Amino acid sequence: MASEEFRAAIPALRQSYQQSDFAEIPAFMPDDVFHSTLRELEELFHHQSHRREVHIEQSGGTPRRFNxxxxxVIAQGSSVIPAVFASPAMRAALEEIVGEKVLPxxxxxxxxxATRLHETSDVHGWHxxxxxxxxxxxFKMPDEGHGGSLEYVKGVPWEPENPRVEEYVATGPVIRRHPAAGSAYLLKAGSALHRVSPLSxxxxxxxxxxSFASTTDLEDERSHESIQALF
Structure with a gap:
C-alpha cells in the first residue's frame, strides 16, 4: 500500500533519513485514496473529536492545544487508516528507508x-x-508563516524525570520542515525532540x-502517560 511516487522516491528518502532522521514522502497515497480518507476524517472530527488544552509533565510541562x-474512533470510522498501519508492504517500504526492521x-x-489544530495559538508542544x-x-496544512510547521532537534535522549527541553532547544540546532498536504513524513521521533509550531x-x-517500533523498543517496558492524557 504505497503510491508509485512513494516507491520511486525511496532512494532519495533513504538519503534524507540518513542525514536528518527525517524524510518527506510526496504523494503518499493516490489522489482518490487521499480524498476519500480526508472525507472520513472530516466527518469524524465533526462528530467525535475531543478538545485538549493541557500541559504534559513528562515533556517538561509543554502545552497541547488541539482536537x-x-x-x-478511527478504526471504526475509517477503512484506509487501519489498513495503512497493518500493511506489510508499507512496513517493508519504511524498512528500505531506515535500514532496519520496522514493527507495529x-x-x-x-x-x-489524529490531531487537528485550527484555533489561533493551537500547538503540539515539544515532546x-x-x-x-x-x-x-x-491532510491539511496552513500556509508557511502561519505556524503548523514541524520543528525538531535530532539525536537527543528523553529522560522523563529530567527532560531538559529548554536546554536542548536552546542548544539546537532546531530543524524546521513544512510538509505539504497530501504528503507524509517519517521522523525518528523517539530520539528527536519535536513539536508542531503554534498557529499564528x-x-x-x-x-x-x-507509530512504529524498532526491535529494541520491544525489549523494554514503555510508559504511556502522555498518550493516555491526550487520547
Whole structure:
C-alpha cells in the first residue's frame, strides 16, 4: 500500500533519513485514496473529536492545544487508516528507508491517532514519542508563516524525570520542515525532540500519526502517560 511516487522516491528518502532522521514522502497515497480518507476524517472530527488544552509533565510541562481522534474512533470510522498501519508492504517500504526492521507498536492506543489544530495559538508542544518512528500523513496544512510547521532537534535522549527541553532547544540546532498536504513524513521521533509550531491565525493543520517500533523498543517496558492524557 504505497503510491508509485512513494516507491520511486525511496532512494532519495533513504538519503534524507540518513542525514536528518527525517524524510518527506510526496504523494503518499493516490489522489482518490487521499480524498476519500480526508472525507472520513472530516466527518469524524465533526462528530467525535475531543478538545485538549493541557500541559504534559513528562515533556517538561509543554502545552497541547488541539482536537484529537483516538485510535478506536478511527478504526471504526475509517477503512484506509487501519489498513495503512497493518500493511506489510508499507512496513517493508519504511524498512528500505531506515535500514532496519520496522514493527507495529504493541500498545493499541498509540498505533494511530489524529490531531487537528485550527484555533489561533493551537500547538503540539515539544515532546518525544514512546516508540522509534512516527509516520505522519498530512491532510491539511496552513500556509508557511502561519505556524503548523514541524520543528525538531535530532539525536537527543528523553529522560522523563529530567527532560531538559529548554536546554536542548536552546542548544539546537532546531530543524524546521513544512510538509505539504497530501504528503507524509517519517521522523525518528523517539530520539528527536519535536513539536508542531503554534498557529499564528485561525488556520488548519490536520494529520494522522502512525507509530512504529524498532526491535529494541520491544525489549523494554514503555510508559504511556502522555498518550493516555491526550487520547
Amino acid at each position: 484529537t481522534l483516538a485510535r478506536d 507498536v504493541p500498545y493499541e492506543p498509540e498505533q494511530y491517532i 518525544w514519542d514512546d516508540y522509534t518512528w512516527a509516520l505522519v500523513w498530512i 491565525c485561525a488556520a488548519e493543520r490536520m494529520m494522522v500519526c502512525f
